[in-house]
Amino acid sequence: MHTQTAILLAVALSFLGAAAPGPASAQGARTALVKQSDIIFIGTVTKVGAVAVPEVPASDRTVVVRVDQVLEKPAAVALSTGDSVTVLTERRGSPKPGTQATFYTTGWIFGRGVAVREVGHELGHSPVAVADQQETVVRARREVNDADLKAHIQKAAMVVAGRVEQVRPAELAAAPGRPKRITEHDADWQEAIIQVQDGLKGAQAGQQVVVRFPGSSDVAWVGTPRFAVGQEGTFLLHKDSTTGSPTTTIGGRPVPAYTALHKLDVLSKQDATRVRALIRKP
Amino acid sequence: MRTSLIAVAVALCVACEAPVPQAPPGKLAGVRVVDLIPVSLSGETWQDAEPFLALYVSNPQLLAASAFTPNPGGSTSATAPIFVSNDGGDSWTLRNTLPSQLQTADITHAVGGSPPVLYAGILKVPGFPLNELKTVDFFSPATMTLQASRADIDQPFVRATEVASADRVYVGLNDFDAPDGRTATVDISLNGGTTYTSRRIETRNTLGQNGPSIRPAVAQDRTVYVAYFGWRSQTGSDVTSDVVVVRDDSGASGATPFRDLLDPSDHLPGRLVATHVTIPWSNAPTLGQERIGSTLSIAVDALHSDNVYVAWADRVGTGDIYTVHVRRSTDRGATWSGDLRALTNATDASLAVSTNGTVGLLYQQVTGAGSASRWVTRLEQSKDGFATHQDVVLATVPATTPPFQFLPYIGDYNGLLTRGSQFLGIFSANNTPDSANFPQGVVYQRRVDFATHRLLDGSGAAVAVSIDPFFFSVPVLP
Numbered sequence: 001m002h003t004q005t006a007i008l009l010a011v012a013l014s015f016l017g018a019a020a021p022g023p024a025s026a027q028g029a030r031t032a033l034v035k036q037s038d039i040i041f042i043g044t045v046t047k048v049g050a051v052a053v054p055e056v057p058a059s060d061r062t063v064v065v066r067v068d069q070v071l072e073k074p075a076a077v078a079l080s081t082g083d084s085v086t087v088l089t090e091r092r093g094s095p096k097p098g099t100q101a102t103f104y105t106t107g108w109i110f111g112r113g114v115a116v117r118e119v120g121h122e123l124g125h126s127p128v129a130v131a132d133q134q135e136t137v138v139r140a141r142r143e144v145n146d147a148d149l150k151a152h153i154q155k156a157a158m159v160v161a162g163r164v165e166q167v168r169p170a171e172l173a174a175a176p177g178r179p180k181r182i183t184e185h186d187a188d189w190q191e192a193i194i195q196v197q198d199g200l201k202g203a204q205a206g207q208q209v210v211v212r213f214p215g216s217s218d219v220a221w222v223g224t225p226r227f228a229v230g231q232e233g234t235f236l237l238h239k240d241s242t243t244g245s246p247t248t249t250i251g252g253r254p255v256p257a258y259t260a261l262h263k264l265d266v267l268s269k270q271d272a273t274r275v276r277a278l279i280r281k282p
Numbered sequence: 283m284r285t286s287l288i289a290v291a292v293a294l295c296v297a298c299e300a301p302v303p304q305a306p307p308g309k310l311a312g313v314r315v316v317d318l319i320p321v322s323l324s325g326e327t328w329q330d331a332e333p334f335l336a337l338y339v340s341n342p343q344l345l346a347a348s349a350f351t352p353n354p355g356g357s358t359s360a361t362a363p364i365f366v367s368n369d370g371g372d373s374w375t376l377r378n379t380l381p382s383q384l385q386t387a388d389i390t391h392a393v394g395g396s397p398p399v400l401y402a403g404i405l406k407v408p409g410f411p412l413n414e415l416k417t418v419d420f421f422s423p424a425t426m427t428l429q430a431s432r433a434d435i436d437q438p439f440v441r442a443t444e445v446a447s448a449d450r451v452y453v454g455l456n457d458f459d460a461p462d463g464r465t466a467t468v469d470i471s472l473n474g475g476t477t478y479t480s481r482r483i484e485t486r487n488t489l490g491q492n493g494p495s496i497r498p499a500v501a502q503d504r505t506v507y508v509a510y511f512g513w514r515s516q517t518g519s520d521v522t523s524d525v526v527v528v529r530d531d532s533g534a535s536g537a538t539p540f541r542d543l544l545d546p547s548d549h550l551p552g553r554l555v556a557t558h559v560t561i562p563w564s565n566a567p568t569l570g571q572e573r574i575g576s577t578l579s580i581a582v583d584a585l586h587s588d589n590v591y592v593a594w595a596d597r598v599g600t601g602d603i604y605t606v607h608v609r610r611s612t613d614r615g616a617t618w619s620g621d622l623r624a625l626t627n628a629t630d631a632s633l634a635v636s637t638n639g640t641v642g643l644l645y646q647q648v649t650g651a652g653s654a655s656r657w658v659t660r661l662e663q664s665k666d667g668f669a670t671h672q673d674v675v676l677a678t679v680p681a682t683t684p685p686f687q688f689l690p691y692i693g694d695y696n697g698l699l700t701r702g703s704q705f706l707g708i709f710s711a712n713n714t715p716d717s718a719n720f721p722q723g724v725v726y727q728r729r730v731d732f733a734t735h736r737l738l739d740g741s742g743a744a745v746a747v748s749i750d751p752f753f754f755s756v757p758v759l760p
Contacts, residue, residue: 038355055368055375074354076326078729078740088423107355108423110322111375112727117423179490181458182513182521183436184565184573184694185387185410218565219331219350220387220410222688223357263357 027140033104034140035147036119040072041065042133043085044100052084053113061089065103069130071137077107079114086115100124102133150278152264156236158209159201159279161272164231166193170212170257172245187214189243191257192227193250194235200276210248211258212240225266234267234275235260310674312757313722317713317750318347318365318374324729325739326748328352329686332693333708333751334390339701341397343370346420347708348402349693349751352385353378362386362407366420371706371753373727379417381425383407388437390695392451394474395444401475402426403438403453412438414453416475429475434458437494437576437694438469443533445504449474450533454496454508457482466492466510470534483528483540485550489513493523493561495578495695501587504533507615508540509580509592511561512552519563525556525594527580527615543615553615559596562604565689570648570657570681572691574604574629579695581633581641588614591641593631598624606631606645610667622668632698634705636758640665642705644698648681655681657692659709663759676754679712679719684747692749705756713737713750724752 034040043065051057052064067083079085087094088108095101101123105116124133153159170189189212196207203209214221237258240246248257260266267275318333319326330349337345345367353359354376361378362385380386380402387405394401400420406413412435415426436456443450450472457467457480464484471478484492493511500506512524528551529543530536541551562568563575577595593608608623608631625631628647635641643662650656658678664671698707712719715730715737729738737745 038359074325074356075739076323076328076354078322078324080740106359107353107378109375109377110354111320111373112322114322179463182491182516182563183456183458183494184576184689185405185436186565188565216565217567217686217689218387219385219688219690220405220407223384 027136030122030136031140031143033120034137035144037072037104037106038074039077039079039105039107039114039116040102040137041067041079041085042069042071042100042102042124042130043067045095045097046084048094048097051086051115053086053109053111053115055109055111056086056115060092061094063087063089063094068100069134071102071134072141074107077110077114084113086113088115088117090118090120095121095123102137146278149264149275150281152236152262153201153275153278155238156201156265157239158203158237158258159235159275160194160196160203160209160237161198161200161234161269162194162196162232164192164227164229165195165208167191167227167229168193170243170248172243185218185220186216187221188216189213190215190227191248198272200234200272201279208250209237209258210250210255211235211237211260212243213260223263224261225263232269234269234272236265238265309722310756313674314371314755315676315720315722315724316371316374316753317724317726317728318349318753319728319750320375321727321729323354323376324737325745326354326728327746329688329691329749330751331690331710331749333696333710335697335699335706335708335753336391336393336400337699337701337706338393338397342701343368344397345371345753346391346393346400347374347751347753348389348391349710350385351376351751357384359384361425364391364420365751368421371755372725374753377423379420379422379424379426380404380415381406381413381428390438390440392440392442394442394449395447399449401440401442401449401451403440403455405435405438409433411435412455414438414469414475414478430469430478437496439495439497441498441500443500445533448472451475452498452500452506452534453478454498454510456492456494456496458491463488463490464492466496468496468498468508468534468540470539472533472535481534481539483508483510483552484512485552486512487514489516489521493521493576493578495576497578497580499580499582499590501582502584503587504531505582505587505614506530506534507580507582507590509578511578511594513561520597521561521563523559523561523596524554525559525592526552527555527590527592528552529615553618555592555609555618556594556607559594560599562597567686567689567691569603569627569629570655570691571686572629573689576694577604577606577629577631579631579633581635583635583639585637586639588612589635589639590615591633591635593633593643595629595631602626604629608633608643608668619667623662630693630696630709632696632707634698634700636700636705637702638758640759642698642700644696644707644709646692646696646709653682657681657711659711661705661707661754661756663705663756665759672759674756675721676709677711677720677752679714683712684749700758703758705758706754708751708753710749710751712747714747
């Protein structure tokens with residue numbers, strides 16, 4: 001399924017140079033490729049059926065590509081203009097030597113060099129207008145990020161801009177007949193009480209909501225958002241289906257408990273404007 | 283080259299005594315230390331803690347390794363990586379073949395009888411279910427195959443051996459769904475991971491569970507030992523525990539395995555190697571930014587299964603934070619020595635016994651205090667039950683930098699194995715490229731500048747110091 005989609009997209013994009021699809025559909029296809037990629041570069045094919053790193057066996061799907069311009073890559077990855085990258089192409093019949101294209105890829109093998117799996121490629125007229133291509137990829141990434149955030153907003157039970165007034169240990173109802181476990185992966189659940197300043201979805205200004213988050217430093221919870229007293233932000237809140245105890249109390253009054261465990265669930269206060277726009281966007 | 287053979291008194295409580303003066307260990311011929319991070323990930327700054335290693339006896343070129351290393355692709359990645367080497371550990375590549383989002387929450391692995399089969403036990407992200415995995419070729423780009431999965435598991439620890447052309451896989455784990463709070467469990471596969479059977483090994487009452495470390499060790503004659511912590515009671519964060527060893531003489535293939543070693547005190551399966559020790563359970567930076575509470579290792583002489591060693595860490599109570607103890611049995615676990623080694627403020631003890639009977643002890647110890655404190659990683663070897671031993675310092679690095687990103691800081695465990703005339707292992711440490719930090723020398727694959735002690739990214743810009751996994755090999759004492 002994934003492969004078929006990628007092939008169709010690659011085929012669609014390969015016509016960009018011939019201006020077959022309109023700009024909107026081309027950008028849509030490009031956005032789909034960007035969504036699946038973590039290493040994107042403009043490069044020129046130098047060898048077919050070959051590899052640039054000894055760790056990868058050569059096949060009829062491997063090509064060596066000289067990097068002309070890196071458009072996106074993770075910070076940890078060492079990849080620069082002039083490097084040779086081994087690309088596992090999405091299908092046989094890869095571009096001929098000398099062909100320049102924008103390669104949308106994911107990291108495959110990292111050793112003395114980089115080998116990537118192609119998600120798709122976009123043929124370009126040599127020389128590709130680098131600045132133009134950079135701008136289109138940046139725009140596509142922005143669209144991907146907006147789509148991801150909108151999906152998170154739609155899944156959230158409540159979206160608020162507010163301020164953390166209090167942090168306290170969570171008092172979770174123990175599961176019947178089950179003793180508390182002692183494990184280094186224990187979440188050490190905490191509760192943040194947030195004073196809602198702006199209810200963007202499912203809440204009103206002035207309301208207080210309780211958000212559970214892990215206080216543990218364990219590796220299992222690395223990257224999970226944390227809360228501190230005085231913290232202001234835009235929060236995407238989900239009904240607590242993680243701890244097994246869906247309610248808590250504020251001043252002795254039972255209230256639903258929420259979680260915000262994804263990095264997109266905790267945004268800056270300034271992001272409220274963007275979130276509001278995405279909520280309104282059809 | 284200078285090899286220091288250091289005589290140490292065999293004392294029941296070395297930690298209580300004044301330190302034995304030791305000559306500073308020198309450089310030993312034939313030692314290799316290799317940073318696993320490849321040059322193509324020179325910008326990497328993650329805390330690559332809790333390393334583990336797997337190797338073949340039949341092919342010294344092939345090795346697999348792991349750590350809490352993330353997929354470089356970022357948080358949306360559906361796979362996590364392992365490191366592989368096809369040149370005996372001189373160079374390593376990273377491949378994203380584990381079915382876990384970005385990284386794992388625990389991982390160990392072991393090779394099968396036929397290269398390059400690899401078995402792995404991971405806690406998968408998200409949700410942290412146990413995944414028991416297999417690949418017939420760990421160089422393959424394909425994601426490892428899921429063979430069994432369930433929730434509520436901690437610290438899967440994989441060992442494997444080949445019997446009559448079939449791989450037997452033993453996964454020690456803490457199974458919170460086990461009845462009666464007797465959670466120490468071994469998942470056993472006698473058919474190359476096709477099916478697993480969970481066997482409970484605790485026969486005594488617990489405080490509601492066992493400790494997280496359940497460690498199998500397998501000899502060539504199919505004797506299987508397992509060490510675990512029998513947690514009996516808890517006061518605050520201190521757990522009172524027994525250190526227990528069970529044994530099975532037929533590869534744990536029967537219906538009621540691990541019943542071959544009884545304790546004379548109660549005639550129950552499971553020899554009590556030490557009783558009522560204090561385990562300081564601290565899930566916060568406690569020892570050189572590291573948490574403590576689960577250090578445990580066991581190793582059997584593969585050719586002479588009568589000989590077995592166990593190491594664990596507890597708090598002795600003489601001002602120590604955490605003390606590693608090593609004991610030995612020469613009669614299949616029936617009787618045990620007192621402490622052959624007692625190492626104050628140390629953790630991550632790993633044992634292995636070479637084919638000539640030499641025992642290796644890898645551990646990581648905090649020395650000094652405050653900003654001058656250091657993590658010192660050592661491999662000790664002994665041919666005489668630690669009456670004398672050779673001490674090799676593999677790394678001595680600052681303990682206060684880099685600041686921890688998460689716990690474990692360097693790992694709840696590391697790895698030590700042996701093959702032929704070599705001990706081979708893996709540990710995690712501060713990766714500052716400073717020759718003074720690696721007395722045996724060190725090879726970096728990633729870009730570094732030793733002159734300025736700087737890590738460099740692909741463009742030559744400085745990269746922040748972090749925790750990296752280091753592979754090593756040390757010649758076995760002849």
